[in-house]
Amino acid sequence: MKRAGLIALLALAACEPAIPTAEDFIPEYKGVETTLLDGDLVQFNVAMTKARASKNVAAYAECAAAQYTLIRGYGFARHVRTNVAIEAGIWRADAVYTISPSLPKGLKTIDAEVVTQNCREKGIPTV
Template sequence: MKAPVALAAPLGLALASLMGCAAAAPVDETPIYKGAETLALDDELVNVRVTLKGGRGAADIDAYSRCAVAHHAQAGGYGFARHLRTNVAQQGGLWRGDAVYTVSSERPRGLKTIDAAATLRDCGEQGIPTI
């Protein structure tokens, strides 16, 4: 009779750990967009500040700020933007991004260029607000 008792403890621990895994709720990665603000620093320099809740952090901040600058560029008669830098911070369950872009009427040189019209289409398809 002692053998079943010896096996019961490890089996019970194994079942408890499996139940703990099954009880864990999946993480919701759907961001809630809380607002975007664009500020022209110069004729061709734009500061974008965005706030969101949830999501995947920096990846969603980048996407949200890209959509906001694409809107700003197109509304200002520019067709393109180029990413310069983004600062990301999290506080109290909110992600905040502070990004800077150049805007231009011709495609700028560099790897992080944004075609405003194409980006706005993508933002609409992904449900990301543009302002």
């Protein structure tokens, strides 16, 4: 009787989910692919795991866009669109930005230098 009870208890314990650790919440950034679409129009494909929400992977794409803008010698970018998807635990974003030397027209503009600095402070990698 005691042995059967112990076996049942061990079987039940094996079904319990593992207690999360800090590492379970630290995002893993899997890289950026950059494609120049046309002159000042640039596409950024990023991938990561352990994102908490789609805004996390969108922020990764924005960080990549900001650094790329600086690398190209420009100071500003304008967000065109971002598509986010998750498959098999991998979050992916496909984002498009225009880059320019001066502040472009539009509501979703970024100052590349300021955004890049913010990304570094938050630990989000750039290009």
